[in-house]
Amino acid sequence: MKRLLTRGCAALALLASSLLVATPAQAIIVIVDPPPAGEMSIELVAMAGSGCAPGTADVAISPDNSAFTAIYSAYLAQAGTGVPVTENRKNCQLNVLVHAPAGFTFAIAKVDYRGYGYLRPGAVAQQRANYYFQGMTNGSYANHPISAPLDDNWIATDSVPIASQVFRPCGEKRNLNINTELRVTKGTSTDVSYLTMDSTDGSIETIYHFSWMRCGTKAK
Numbered sequence: 001m002k003r004l005l006t007r008g009c010a011a012l013a014l015l016a017s018s019l020l021v022a023t024p025a026q027a028i029i030v031i032v033d034p035p036p037a038g039e040m041s042i043e044l045v046a047m048a049g050s051g052c053a054p055g056t057a058d059v060a061i062s063p064d065n066s067a068f069t070a071i072y073s074a075y076l077a078q079a080g081t082g083v084p085v086t087e088n089r090k091n092c093q094l095n096v097l098v099h100a101p102a103g104f105t106f107a108i109a110k111v112d113y114r115g116y117g118y119l120r121p122g123a124v125a126q127q128r129a130n131y132y133f134q135g136m137t138n139g140s141y142a143n144h145p146i147s148a149p150l151d152d153n154w155i156a157t158d159s160v161p162i163a164s165q166v167f168r169p170c171g172e173k174r175n176l177n178i179n180t181e182l183r184v185t186k187g188t189s190t191d192v193s194y195l196t197m198d199s200t201d202g203s204i205e206t207i208y209h210f211s212w213m214r215c216g217t218k219a220k
Helices: none
Strands: 020-022 027-032 041-048 057-061 067-072 076-079 089-099 104-108 110-119 124-133 142-146 150-159 176-185 193-196 199-203 210-218
Touching: 041 057, 057 089, 067 089, 076 089, 110 124, 110 142, 110 176, 124 150, 124 193, 142 150, 176 193
Parallel strands: 076 176
Antiparallel strands: 020 027, 027 210, 041 089, 057 067, 067 199, 076 193, 089 176, 104 210, 110 150, 110 193, 110 199, 124 142, 124 176
């Protein structure tokens, strides 16, 4: 089965290299560019769902703290003649803990979802995703239709305007939930179609994925 992973993406200019923001708790934090250089790691705490059986997903932080990647090895939805209906929809929830450098916090600003699609004429497919910190508002799903016919890589991007970004509260180790879903229906096609998920990237290297902020003292 053909499965490819594209790595290219267009660069986005950062909105600011220094910006003061007042949180509801009146903690003053400053947007940081480039990412902080301190020690950073990511931990895959749990995974669940029909698209990520135990041992089929992993996460990693880039050496320069500019990216995190979740990689899937068996995430595939398919539909068509002879394919059980239970294979039409696959989902995965990753629960991760990002250990940020001391004195910094972050928000998710942009996420790229990538995979491979083999969609016959008449098939219908979509990718859905949302992400949020534990104990905070569960954001709505972003829906991305994947057009047929297709026999190539696909990419879907979620972008969050800076005014809408949700930062992890300073000093708190709240886990990040990443929920994804793939759906394929045969539509008017009688052939088998499928959609895979290869990776989920979050970075600030060439695209605006992480917003980093420096935590400050409470305003008096």
